[in-house]
Structures are given as C-alpha cells and as structure tokens.
Amino acid sequence: MNSYHLTHLKQLEAESIHIIREVAAEFKKPVMLYSVGKDSAVMTHLALKAFYPDKPPFPFLHVDTTWKFKEMIAFRDNYVKNELGIELLVHINHEGLKLGINPFENSEKHTEVMKTDSLKAALNKYGFDAAFGGARRDEEKSRAKERVFSFRDKFHRWDPKNQRPELWSLYNAKVNPGESIRVFPLSNWTELDIWQYIYMEKIPLPDLYLAKPRKVVNRNGIWIHVNDERMQLLPGEVVEERMVRFRTLGCYPLTGGVESDATTLPQVIQEMLLTKTSERQGRVIDKDGGGAGMELKKIQGYF
Amino acid sequence: MSHQSDLIAKDILAYLEQHERKELLRFITCGSVDDGKSTLIGRLLYDSKMLYEDQIAQLENESKVHGTTGGGFDPALVTDGLRAEREQGITIDVAYRYFSTAKRKFIIADTPGHEQYTRNMATGASTADLAVILIDARYGVLTQTKRHSFIVSLLGIRHVVVAINKMDLVGYSQETFDKICSDYRDFASRLDLPDLHFIPIAALHGENLVDPSPNMSWYRGSTLMNFLESVYIGSDRNSNRQPTQLGLPRILWHAGLRNYPKGG
Numbered sequence: 001m002n003s004y005h006l007t008h009l010k011q012l013e014a015e016s017i018h019i020i021r022e023v024a025a026e027f028k029k030p031v032m033l034y035s036v037g038k039d040s041a042v043m044t045h046l047a048l049k050a051f052y053p054d055k056p057p058f059p060f061l062h063v064d065t066t067w068k069f070k071e072m073i074a075f076r077d078n079y080v081k082n083e084l085g086i087e088l089l090v091h092i093n094h095e096g097l098k099l100g101i102n103p104f105e106n107s108e109k110h111t112e113v114m115k116t117d118s119l120k121a122a123l124n125k126y127g128f129d130a131a132f133g134g135a136r137r138d139e140e141k142s143r144a145k146e147r148v149f150s151f152r153d154k155f156h157r158w159d160p161k162n163q164r165p166e167l168w169s170l171y172n173a174k175v176n177p178g179e180s181i182r183v184f185p186l187s188n189w190t191e192l193d194i195w196q197y198i199y200m201e202k203i204p205l206p207d208l209y210l211a212k213p214r215k216v217v218n219r220n221g222i223w224i225h226v227n228d229e230r231m232q233l234l235p236g237e238v239v240e241e242r243m244v245r246f247r248t249l250g251c252y253p254l255t256g257g258v259e260s261d262a263t264t265l266p267q268v269i270q271e272m273l274l275t276k277t278s279e280r281q282g283r284v285i286d287k288d289g290g291g292a293g294m295e296l297k298k299i300q301g302y303f
Numbered sequence: 304m305s306h307q308s309d310l311i312a313k314d315i316l317a318y319l320e321q322h323e324r325k326e327l328l329r330f331i332t333c334g335s336v337d338d339g340k341s342t343l344i345g346r347l348l349y350d351s352k353m354l355y356e357d358q359i360a361q362l363e364n365e366s367k368v369h370g371t372t373g374g375g376f377d378p379a380l381v382t383d384g385l386r387a388e389r390e391q392g393i394t395i396d397v398a399y400r401y402f403s404t405a406k407r408k409f410i411i412a413d414t415p416g417h418e419q420y421t422r423n424m425a426t427g428a429s430t431a432d433l434a435v436i437l438i439d440a441r442y443g444v445l446t447q448t449k450r451h452s453f454i455v456s457l458l459g460i461r462h463v464v465v466a467i468n469k470m471d472l473v474g475y476s477q478e479t480f481d482k483i484c485s486d487y488r489d490f491a492s493r494l495d496l497p498d499l500h501f502i503p504i505a506a507l508h509g510e511n512l513v514d515p516s517p518n519m520s521w522y523r524g525s526t527l528m529n530f531l532e533s534v535y536i537g538s539d540r541n542s543n544r545q546p547t548q549l550g551l552p553r554i555l556w557h558a559g560l561r562n563y564p565k566g567g
Binding site: 007008009011012137138140141144145160161163165166167168169187188192196199200266267269270273274275277278295 | 315319356385386395396408423430
C-alpha cells in the first residue's frame with residue numbers, strides 16, 4: 001500500500017486543528033486556557049499551526065492560584081509571552097488571597113476558590129463564550145464521557161446526563177448570551193500520544209518534567225517539592241534531596257513527584273510506558289469527594 | 304502497564320519510531336441493554352493489561368459497592384464513569400477508551416443500550432470505522448439490536464462484528480450460536496452492512512476476546528482482538544480520491560474586514 005496514509009498522530013493533529021479553527025470561526029470571543037503543563041504545550045503548538053503564519057486569533061488565559069511551581073511561571077512568561085508573543089492574560093482570585101486560602105489547610109477549598117471560582121470569575125469578567133482546555137478523555141473516567149464541545153449553562157455547570165449530540169466532525173456552536181462551551185481539542189489524545197508528539201515536534205517544556213535533584217518531603221507516600229519558603233512542614237517531616245520529576249504540573253503543595261533517573265524525553269516516555277500507576281495518581285485533589293471527585297468538580301464548573 | 308513490547312525497555316527510540324507509524328481504528332460497542340458492552344470493554348482493557356494498578360485497586364473497591372457481579376471484580380465499572388451510571392448499573396452516555404497493541408491504536412466508544420439514550424449511541428457511532436454489536440445468547444436479536452444495527456448501517460459503518468455474548472450461560476452451544484447468526488443475517492439482509500462477522504464470546508470471563516476459548520473449540524474463527532488488529536481499513540478513508548483542498552490564508556483579518564470568509 002503506497003497510497004497516502006495518515007498515522008494515528010497525524011490524524012489526531014488534523015482533528016485538533018480542525019476543532020481549533022471551528023471555534024475561531026464560530027465564536028465571538030474564544031480564549032485558550034493555558035496551564036503551563038505538557039497538554040497546554042501541545043495545545044499551544046496546535047493553535048500556532050492552525051493559524052500559521054499568523055498568531056492565534058484569541059488570547060491565552062492562565063488562572064494562577066499563586067501556588068504554582070516558580071519554574072512554571074518563568075516558563076510561561078519567557079516562552080509563551082515573550083518568545084511566542086502570544087497575548088497572555090493572568091487571572092488571580094485576590095478575594096481568595098485576602099481570605100488566606102491556601103492549599104495546606106484545605107486542599108478542596110483551595111481548589112474551589114483559587115481554581116474553579118477564579119476560572120468562572122475570569123470567564124465572566126472578559127465575557128468569553130468559548131474556552132479551550134487541554135483535558136484528555138483518557139485522564140479520568142468522567143472526562144471519558146465528555147463531548148469535544150462541552151456545553152455549560154450561565155453558571156458554568158456541566159450536565160452530564162443531558163449532553164448534546166455530536167456527530168462526525170460537526171460541532172454545535174449555538175450558545176445563548178451568558179452560556180458558553182468548553183472545548184477539548186485533545187479529547188482523543190492519550191498520555192503517550194502527547195509525549196510522542198512533543199518528542200516528534202520538539203515542543204519546549206518546563207524542565208520539571210525531567211528528573212533532577214530536588215528538595216522534597218514525603219507526605220502520604222508521595223514526594224512534595226519544597227518549591228519556595230511558603231512550604232509548611234508537618235511535625236516529623238524531613239526535607240531530603242532526591243532525583244525527582246513530575247508527571248503532571250499543578251500547585252506544588254498538591255503535586256506529587258516520582259523518583260526517577262529520566263533526564264531526557266525518551267527516558268521519561270520509557271518510564272511512563274513501564275509504570276504501573278496512572279498519571280493522576282500523584283494529584284491530591286482527585287481523591288477529594290471519593291471516586292466521583294472530578295465529576296463533582298466539573299458539575300460545579302471546574303474544568 | 305499496557306504496552307507489551309520488549310522494545311520499550313531495550314530500545315525506546317526504536318519503539319517510538321515503530322509506534323509513530325501505527326494505524327488508528329475507531330470502533331464502538333453497541334447492542335441492547337445488559338448485553339454486556341461495558342463488561343466487554345472493561346475485560347478487553349484488563350486482559351490486554353491496559354489498566355494501571357491504582358485504577359484496578361479503585362475498581363475492586365467500587366465493585367464491592369456498586370458491582371453487579373456479587374462483589375467480584377466488575378469490568379463494566381471501567382467505563383461507567385458517571386455517578387448516576389454506577390449507582391444504577393447502566394450506561395447513560397458514550398464513554399471513550401484508548402488502547403494500543405503492537406499493530407494498532409484503538410479508540411473505543413462504549414455506547415448506551417437503553418432506548419432513551421439511543422441518540423448518545425448515534426454520537427459514538429458517527430466517528431467509528433467498525434461496530435461491535437453485542438447480542439445476549441439467551442435472548443437473541445432484540446428490538447434494540449435492530450435499532451442499533453440500523454443506525455450503524457445508516458451512518459455508513461462498513462465493518463460489523465456481531466459478538467454473541469454470554470455463551471457460558473447457554474452451555475457454549477453451537478446450535479444457539481448458529482441460530483442467532485442466521486436470525487441476524489435474515490434481518491441484516493435489508494441493511495447495508497457490507498462486511499459482517501460473527502464471534503461467540505463470554506465477555507465476563509474473557510473467552511474469545513484476547514485468548515481463544517477452550518470451551519468453544521467448535522469455533523474456528525479469530526478472537527475479537529485478533530480481528531480488530533487485522534481488519535483492513537486502509538481503503539475506507541479514500542484519501543486518494545478526495546478533491547484537492549487549498550488553504551485560504553486569513554490575509555484580510557487585520558485589514559478590518561473580519562466578516563470576509565476565511566479558510567485555513
């Protein structure tokens with residue numbers, strides 16, 4: 001067979017670019033949510049390809065909880081904002097800061113106020129009617145059920161029992177004022193696809209994904225990075241230096257690192273393929289509210 | 304987990320190069336309520352070692368609470384991801400699952416069997432290259448089997464595998480299997496299903512999914528996994544004969560003419 005043949009990655013890429021262009025064409029005010037992680041990196045790359053040589057015709061929005069790894073913030077500003085020249089909005093929930101909300105005392109409250117509420121406030125403030133997110137269906141079981149164009153009512157709520165039909169590559173972009181959609185161009189990508197694509201296309205990433213000696217403490221069996229002086233140690237906890245890398249990036253007190261010797265991308269992929277636990281295992285917030293944690297958060301308006 | 308290849312440990316770069324060139328097959332599981340669609344997928348993922356240890360541990364816990372297998376591991380819970388689904392033991396909306404073997408990468412859409420959720424089944428079916436239609440061997444071809452088959456035909460899915468499930472509950476009877484096949488063929492002769500296959504399985508126990516079943520030695524065909532890996536889909540997409548498409552750059556965007564048609 002010497003005919004024109006698309007590999008699975010090329011098919012995924014084409015599908016995602018199509019989705020991104022559909023949103024740019026159909027919506028009045030789209031925004032791309034940017035969270036600095038590997039999925040955001042792929043989404044950024046696809047958005048650049050979709051409109052090249054022009055810049056993406058929508059801004060990027062980072063909902064900053066102020067507890068992100070400092071390497072993430074540096075990467076965001078140096079690469080996305082300055083080097084790529086993308087219009088970057090940063091939203092912080094200052095009300096939450098004033099109330100002294102922090103991830104140490106109550107991780108559930110922190111996520112709700114500094115992420116979910118903050119995201120909703122930002123979307124309302126600018127009046128965005130479509131927001132791209134980098135979530136993938138293979139990440140979590142309620143995400144596996146979500147449409148590519150995920151409709152939200154004016155309170156940003158997802159109704160899992162009443163989703164719109166979504167046939168072929170036809171996406172329903174009809175929303176009334178105040179309503180919006182969340183769009184997931186990476187819906188059909190897996191963790192391996194993301195890594196492979198990053199490797200193939202040489203997409204830059206924060207070096208937190210690569211193993212290096214870092215100051216960490218062991219908390220409930222996961223390695224938490226002492227990323228700055230705000231880290232609160234519990235009685236009996238000892239700071240050690242270990243070779244650690246991160247499979248997902250979020251708020252540093254809530255993101256568990258894994259011990260690893262993988263200092264290059266192929267080594268990271270190799271470890272990922274040989275591991276026996278899923279990537280969200282290191283996420284503290286998924287365990288909030290038992291097995292349905294993510295679904296509840298999504299109904300409340302979290303991504 | 305999953306990717307059972309010696310190359311991963313030995314030579315990751317060679318593995319990546321091989322994996323980069325895999326084909327993609329999208330398929331759905333459909334059929335009537337309780338014919339075992341979610342169980343089939345759960346078992347397929349479990350048998351091909353596509354579940355992580357923390358996911359299996361979580362599933363074992365949930366099987367005790369919501370499982371429909373009397374406390375034993377309930378593979379259906381792998382895909383029934385919504386609270387309402389787990390509480391009621393039914394599938395409401397389509398769930399997507401991903402796995403790959405040495406030959407192909409698969410996207411599975413697990414679709415709901417209940418009549419009132421048929422529209423969600425159609426959503427899942429619209430992007431599929433192949434449909435696995437499940438039939439409970441005890442009940443044969445039902446109304447919902449026919450309805451789903453009709454949608455499969457209508458949406459132009461070319462490859463159909465009719466998986467006759469729960470063969471263990473009919474004593475692995477070849478006669479039952481043959482009877483259902485002939486009933487289905489009768490009905491399907493009025494539809495447009497150009498590539499039709501039948502496989503007897505027992506999804507809960509993983510029989511004829513990945514490994515051939517010793518209880519059905521009368522069946523000489525391929526296992527479901529074997530079939531999914533080898534069915535030829537290269538000619539379906541017709542990439543050669545599509546009209547030429549040219550991108551239209553958005554050169555007018557910045558000239559204040561935002562309403563001009565744009566392409567990309």
